[in-house]
Amino acid sequence: METRVTDQSAPFASPQFINPDTPRLLLIDGQWRPSASGKTFSTSDPSTGRIVASIAEGSERDVDMAVAAARRAFEGAWRKFKPFERQRLLLRLADLVDEHFEELATIETIDMGAPITRTRGGRQRVVGLIRFYAGLATAIHGETIENSIAGEVFSYTLKEPVGVVGAIVPWNSPIGLGIWKIAPALATGCTVVLKPAEQASLSLLRLGELICEAGFPDGVFNVVTGFGNVGAALSAHPDVNKITFTGSTETGQAIIRASAGNVKRLSLELGGKSPDIVFADADIEAAALGAANAVFVNSGQMCIAGSRLYVEHGIYDEFVARVAEYGANMRVGAPLDPDTQMGPLVSGEQLDRVTGYMAAGVREGARAVTGGARLHGAAWSQGFFVPPTVFAGVKDSMSIAREEIFGPVISAMPFTDIDDVIHRANDTAFGLGSGVWTRDVGKAHRVSAAIQSGTVWVNCYLPLDPAVPFGGYKMSGYGRESGIHHVDEFLNVKSVFLKTA
Known part of the structure; x- marks a missing residue:
């Protein structure tokens, strides 16, 4: 894990608006x-x-x-x-x-x-x-x-x-x-x-x-x-x-x-527990970067995070390794440092929630390919830092695959059949976002139509535009x-x- 630690007052001075001696009203x-x-x-x-x-x-x-x-x-x-x-x-x-x-x-x-x-x-x-x-x-x-x-x-x-x-x-x-x-x-x-x-x-x-x-x-x-x-x-x-x-x-x-x-x-x-589906015919490099950013952006604190990663069986091991490598090389540290790629979680309460799910994943039999526990050491001792985490060997029934974690945690699962992965993707109480990665236009249309979510991103993840409606299905609102x-x-x-x- 690569980290940068900088003085929080540089290169940006705290705005005058932030002053602990002057209560905001x-x-x-x-x-x-x-x-x-x-x-x-x-x-x-x-x-x-x-x-x-x-x-x-x-x-x-x-x-x-x-x-x-x-x-x-x-x-x-x-x-x-x-x-x-x-x-x-x-x-x-x-x-x-x-x-x-x-x-x-x-x-x-x-x-x-x-x-x-x-x-x-x-x-x-x-x-x-x-x-x-x-x-x-x-x-x-x-x-x-x-x-x-x-x-x-x-x-x-x-x-x-x-x-x-x-x-x-x-x-x-x-x-x-x-x-x-x-x-x-x-x-x-x-x-x-x-x-x-x-x-x-x-x-x-x-x-x-x-x-x-x-x-x-x-x-x-x-x-x-x-x-x-x-x-x-x-x-x-x-x-x-x-x-x-x-x-x-x-x-x-x-x-x-x-x-x-x-x-x-x-x-x-x-809330959300969004599926991100990667087919073997996808642009693997683009999909791996997209799948990582679908969760690690904002320390995973997004209701649309693509935290259930379904990867076609033939490329599963290689793809998961690529996503994990991307996460392992992210710079985690002081959020005011312009080189930082991932900052802390928002609070101690959120830290306890996310690390609790990480521990549950291990207990239930998942394997942390990267991350999996709180960051320790002087660089992170005062803040609420966890690393980008990728779990392999995940089953759909595990808590890390079913419950919203709201942290930088990916649950990676293989699939072999398009109808099966559509069923598994929809087997959730949520329906906010979803992703599909494939070069096959027909396959992209078929899966997009079948997924029960308010937004489907195809060969991308997270773009939003003021002119395009956004919202959820089912218990996503x-x-x-x-x-x-x-x-x-x-x-x-x-x-x-x-x-x-």
Whole structure:
């Protein structure tokens, strides 16, 4: 395992925004304020354990105030904004995010541990998402419908914003996932109360400052930081009209139960255990690199990670060895070092989860071709580091092949028959992403049609585009993000019948 260890303060200085002596506050009704209880909590750099910031700990009372502010804005000033005006503000926000993106990326790297090359590399996607939804703000329209009613009755539809949106964002990619929820809500004329993950709130708090600077009216965008009780209060709040959530399936199920009180609209992007299928006729070099990156990117902390690797029997040993070699040669270390390819896990809790699955894999009979346990030594002693890990000899029944690990762990399994591998790939409660590697176009189409997942990548893995819908099947959730239909998730359709004579 090759590692680089650098001073976390170089070559990038910590942004002024990160200061443990200056608590970051809640954003409610256009004002930055402490929590109602006055409580704060600390957030730390997962590569060193160093406390980097103190953050206001919100409560149910703060949620009530934020929702009330969002409701006043929705029914007041914001309701009067025309589509062009909403578009103008979003485009201004896109310019500000672009201008400050280096700072946002550095904050996110310090806060959750993703390598700086990854966070900085998200500029096109993040800025592009805002501009994409800004374009859709002026493209929302109803329909005129020729009906079959006797007499002169004219019918048409209106599309109207659902109202107050609660957006709950995980820690593994705060800015990208946050924008994915905030921008379409604002484009449609909704107002937002955002709950960031407690493990990584800082970049979204900085985004809140930029949203204020862009000129959005007070109360249109609010941020309440804190723990699970904040998300639970949003999910159950009787004056929240919709929840948009990315996170674990278990939390998604709790949100479904909490939403029953006022039958909220829900968009849920939940867990995954994605199959990545490699046929013997694939470009082996490209497929090995793609299969490794499908899991090792962001330390495997992705719901779309291709963690179940199915390899055709004739190339299984060679292919697994190539993927393992790629993982073994990755540079694991300080995330602010531009040469680092994989940083730490986000927290000690996540470290215990991932190493627990690694130990379970060995107990159940799998063999670690590379990795398989926590990294030890001075270079990693203060952080939450594990190596890229590839298990061979895995059976479909093993916990590492069935359960979402959310770490850099690949379970490699051979197959001999196309129908069998399709069946095995679909034998899961999840259905978020999947991959297929083959030079045979017919085979690619056949497998893509048969796989039960919201996205299939063929001869690639992980590309996402604002114009292309994304979402899950089965227990990976429902609703779609991106694409022209994403805004419909934030709109009600009203039918009007007008008797003209």
